[in-house]
Amino acid sequence: MTNSIREIEAADVIFVIGSNTTENHPVIGAKIRQAKLKGAKLIVADPRRIDLAKDADYFLQIKPGTNIALLNGLMHCIIDEGLQDHEYIRTKTENFKALREQLKEYTPEKVAEICGVEPEDIRQAARIYAKGERAGIFYAMGITQHTTGTKGVMAISNLALLCGNVGKTSAGVNPLRGQNNVQGACDMGGLPGDLPGYQKLHSAEVIEKFERAWNVRLSAKPGLTIPEMLDKAEAGLIKFMYIMGENPMVSDPDIQHVQKALEKLDFLIVQDIFLSETAALADVVLPAVSFAEKDGTFTNTERRVQLVRRAIQPIGQAKADWKILMELMNLMGYPNTYHHPEEIMNEISSLTPQYGGISHDRLSLEGIQWPCPTKEHPGTPYLHKDGIARGLGLFVPVEYEASAELPDGDYPLVLTTGRILYHYHTRTMTGRVEGLNQISNEAYVEINPITAEKFGMRNQESIYVISRRGKVTVKVYTTKTVEENVLFMPFHFAEGAANHLTNRAIDNIAKIPELKVCAVRIEKIDDPFKDEKLSFGDL
Amino acid sequence: MISLTINGQKILTEHNKTILEAAEAAGISVPTFCNDKRLIPHGACRICLVEVEGVKNLPASCTTPVAEGMVIRTHSERVVQARREILSLLLSNHPLDCLTCEKSGKCKLQDYCYEYDVKEDIYGGEKYNFPIDASNPFYQYDPNKCIVCEKCVRVCNELQCTGAIGLNERGFLTHMGTPFEMGMKHTNCVSCGNCVSACPVGALLPKNKEKYRLWQVATVKTTCAYCGVGCQLELHVKEDRVVAIQPGEGSPNDGLLCVKGKFGYSFIHHNDRLKTPLVRKNGELREASWKEAYELIVEKMQQTKATYGADAFAGLTSARCTNEENYLFQKLFRAVIGTNNVDHCARL
Numbered sequence: 001m002t003n004s005i006r007e008i009e010a011a012d013v014i015f016v017i018g019s020n021t022t023e024n025h026p027v028i029g030a031k032i033r034q035a036k037l038k039g040a041k042l043i044v045a046d047p048r049r050i051d052l053a054k055d056a057d058y059f060l061q062i063k064p065g066t067n068i069a070l071l072n073g074l075m076h077c078i079i080d081e082g083l084q085d086h087e088y089i090r091t092k093t094e095n096f097k098a099l100r101e102q103l104k105e106y107t108p109e110k111v112a113e114i115c116g117v118e119p120e121d122i123r124q125a126a127r128i129y130a131k132g133e134r135a136g137i138f139y140a141m142g143i144t145q146h147t148t149g150t151k152g153v154m155a156i157s158n159l160a161l162l163c164g165n166v167g168k169t170s171a172g173v174n175p176l177r178g179q180n181n182v183q184g185a186c187d188m189g190g191l192p193g194d195l196p197g198y199q200k201l202h203s204a205e206v207i208e209k210f211e212r213a214w215n216v217r218l219s220a221k222p223g224l225t226i227p228e229m230l231d232k233a234e235a236g237l238i239k240f241m242y243i244m245g246e247n248p249m250v251s252d253p254d255i256q257h258v259q260k261a262l263e264k265l266d267f268l269i270v271q272d273i274f275l276s277e278t279a280a281l282a283d284v285v286l287p288a289v290s291f292a293e294k295d296g297t298f299t300n301t302e303r304r305v306q307l308v309r310r311a312i313q314p315i316g317q318a319k320a321d322w323k324i325l326m327e328l329m330n331l332m333g334y335p336n337t338y339h340h341p342e343e344i345m346n347e348i349s350s351l352t353p354q355y356g357g358i359s360h361d362r363l364s365l366e367g368i369q370w371p372c373p374t375k376e377h378p379g380t381p382y383l384h385k386d387g388i389a390r391g392l393g394l395f396v397p398v399e400y401e402a403s404a405e406l407p408d409g410d411y412p413l414v415l416t417t418g419r420i421l422y423h424y425h426t427r428t429m430t431g432r433v434e435g436l437n438q439i440s441n442e443a444y445v446e447i448n449p450i451t452a453e454k455f456g457m458r459n460q461e462s463i464y465v466i467s468r469r470g471k472v473t474v475k476v477y478t479t480k481t482v483e484e485n486v487l488f489m490p491f492h493f494a495e496g497a498a499n500h501l502t503n504r505a506i507d508n509i510a511k512i513p514e515l516k517v518c519a520v521r522i523e524k525i526d527d528p529f530k531d532e533k534l535s536f537g538d539l
Numbered sequence: 540m541i542s543l544t545i546n547g548q549k550i551l552t553e554h555n556k557t558i559l560e561a562a563e564a565a566g567i568s569v570p571t572f573c574n575d576k577r578l579i580p581h582g583a584c585r586i587c588l589v590e591v592e593g594v595k596n597l598p599a600s601c602t603t604p605v606a607e608g609m610v611i612r613t614h615s616e617r618v619v620q621a622r623r624e625i626l627s628l629l630l631s632n633h634p635l636d637c638l639t640c641e642k643s644g645k646c647k648l649q650d651y652c653y654e655y656d657v658k659e660d661i662y663g664g665e666k667y668n669f670p671i672d673a674s675n676p677f678y679q680y681d682p683n684k685c686i687v688c689e690k691c692v693r694v695c696n697e698l699q700c701t702g703a704i705g706l707n708e709r710g711f712l713t714h715m716g717t718p719f720e721m722g723m724k725h726t727n728c729v730s731c732g733n734c735v736s737a738c739p740v741g742a743l744l745p746k747n748k749e750k751y752r753l754w755q756v757a758t759v760k761t762t763c764a765y766c767g768v769g770c771q772l773e774l775h776v777k778e779d780r781v782v783a784i785q786p787g788e789g790s791p792n793d794g795l796l797c798v799k800g801k802f803g804y805s806f807i808h809h810n811d812r813l814k815t816p817l818v819r820k821n822g823e824l825r826e827a828s829w830k831e832a833y834e835l836i837v838e839k840m841q842q843t844k845a846t847y848g849a850d851a852f853a854g855l856t857s858a859r860c861t862n863e864e865n866y867l868f869q870k871l872f873r874a875v876i877g878t879n880n881v882d883h884c885a886r887l
């Protein structure tokens with residue numbers, strides 16, 4: 001997030017797109033509703049009539065995969081009515097002319113056609129956003145998990161710049177990060193092309209800095225992303241994989257492909273707190289500890305580095321992940337030792353400019369938001385305060401492109417996936433909480449009642465959902481949350497897993513898979529016992 | 540700024556403050572049930588009443604704005620007597636089951652009755668006889684213990700903004716309830732438990748599996764391990780087990796949580812937890828010692844590196860682990876194994 005969670009309450013316009021905030025970031029969802037109670041205007045755009053839609057001044061139920069068309073349409077209307085922030089554009093941005101030129105053809109009528117909404121609603125939403133003094137955009141995987149995910153983010157950035165919403169409080173571009181420490185994992189160099197602090201591998205200076213600090217020679221060859229790793233594993237080129245705290249056998253697209261890739265490996269280590277579907281394929285499983293059994297830090301979606309404190313002793317012989325990693329490094333002949341994660345953080349801050357002033361002893365009160373370059377620096381609640389970081393905010397015109405796999409005669413419906421409030425990711429944790437399972441314990445597919453009737457399907461009936469990649473058995477849940485011919489499945493459940501169906505086509509820049517759109521068909525199950533056999537067979 | 544006198548102490552405060560805020564800022568403690576800094580002042584419980592010179596009755600300090608020259612007494616004989624009266628009235632319609640009540644030790648009614656020497660029901664009047672609502676999987680509501688401070692209702696409406704509960708009936712029978720008394724399970728309640736965290740007495744309580752007394756638990760402040768909001772939590776720990784979770788105050792969650800953060804912690808002590816390393820032998824994963832597992836890993840690592848080179852390795856670090864662990868994981872791959880094939884589930 002460019003801005004802070006606490007700033008939400010003072011926003012006068014909030015635009016939520018591709019984020020089911022009240023279910024997936026519930027406390028931020030509550031804060032958005034609090035702002036609404038205080039008079040903020042709310043615009044929501046999503047393929048599903050999510051709960052937040054009922055609070056919205058304008059709700060745009062767009063077709064899956066049409067974000068960029070909508071965002072361009074909103075910008076078209078803003079420029080058409082001259083509502084952009086002229087002064088901001090003149091002094092703080094560049095390439096506006098190219099954007100204006102490119103947006104000409106995105107008339108509300110044309111966009112309305114692509115997105116399946118009313119042209120007047122696009123105009124009204126555009127006016128509300130543009131007239132906001134402090135207008136914040138909030139988005140999540142509904143924007144990014146597309147083959148055009150990176151362009152979707154650029155379109156959001158264009159819209160925010162157009163109305164001068166970058167570099168001030170209660171506004172900004174606010175991606176809501178999914179996992180507790182996905183921000184931190186990226187910050188720490190858990191990416192194939194970046195060393196800690198997004199310092200690029202292709203810079204000789206960066207390599208030299210880390211070689212000196214770590215006292216080894218480093219490879220400057222860019223690494224592989226997850227989809228590339230799995231492809232190469234399936235091709236027999238990756239021989240050894242080490243997976244820590246991750247369950248691709250449920251979370252990644254096209255599970256059959258994931259399984260083939262992992263089974264082809266010579267050696268697989270999985271380090272986790274439970275025997276996950278992925279751990280079940282491993283050669284060695286290492287027992288790690290939960291968050292309650294270790295010290296360290298997580299960095300949340302607003303870049304706030306916060307303490308994780310050990311509350312109980314490790315269960316059984318389980319060890320903290322940092323300890324396991326350190327012991328393995330030592331056994332491999334690298335002598336680095338740490339007595340406490342605090343010492344690791346000191347090493348991080350010495351090498352990572354954004355974390356330069358961060359140490360555990362400074363975090364006990366409310367954490368610190370990076371960038372925090374020095375010991376005296378108080379942290380940064382919102383970014384680009386003293387001008388856009390790169391100098392001028394760059395408008396990057398982006399075109400709408402259809403999703404990689406569209407419905408056709410064989411697979412006439414669109415499937416989109418996501419999370420629900422009562423489970424987390426692949427359910428390794430929430431699947432072991434009784435109350436959560438009482439509320440939700442099996443896979444289902446949301447179908448509009450009209451579509452269900454068309455296929456002769458009743459609520460709660462078990463059916464097949466079939467894509468080019470797989471077939472699963474799930475229960476029908478008829479609801480007007482989804483429009484006709486659009487289906488939604490939560491991806492949490494290993495049995496009847498949505499990711500048996502999803503498409504692994506990726507965005508060429510960020511390598512993110514298109515989990516939000518694929519083509520499927522649905523079939524009734526004739527044999528009443530068939531679904532039982534099948535669901536057990538799925539194991 | 541406004542100057543006023545509280546308990547003989549001269550105080551300067553901003554003009555938009557209440558008497559309660561001014562007193563608290565000056566370090567003077569006033570009892571409250573319904574007050575919560577995050578909520579619109581409500582004045583429902585009256586326990587915070589104070590004496591203001593020149594004012595006939597005793598105003599609730601949480602809803603009365605400060606004014607220039609006010610002379611206030613927070614613990615005068617008259618105030619203390621009035622508070623005793625309020626507590627006696629509350630107690631006359633409250634089960635005296637502190638011996639077995641889960642809230643004992645952190646119950647404001649218990650604390651204030653102790654402080655103001657209110658021991659028993661002196662009125663002997665009518666008592667509530669409502670059914671307990673245990674329909675929610677995570678918490679239960681006993682209306683008979685409700686003191687009608689409305690904190691839960693206001694938290695649900697003003698902070699969580701779900702609006703699942705409200706006040707039902709009028710007069711003596713007024714109680715927090717669900718629409719048409721349909722039961723929590725059938726409302727739009729999202730089980731966030733923010734009402735439970737805010738309840739000052741034992742009316743709203745988590746359905747705990749384990750017995751513990753609040754004075755037996757140690758409290759550890761930490762960060763939630765579910766989504767990216769990074770809510771602050773207070774883990775309640777008894778004999779090396781996490782037995783409850785309370786929301787932390789301050790950024791980013793300001794005392795709020797969701798159902799997973801508040802109630803989704805029993806996985807920590809679940810029997811399925813991995814307790815030893817496992818090594819595959821004859822196609823099956825078998826329990827092994829750390830030494831055995833490490834030796835096998837090191838052997839395979841060295842073998843693979845010698846035969847196929849460092850780029851035959853790939854590692855997935857974890858968005859679920861700490862910064863320190865992510866840093867070490869990529870360091871293991873880059874500095875020790877010698878490849879940049881490190882990624883994680885940021886895209887999933």
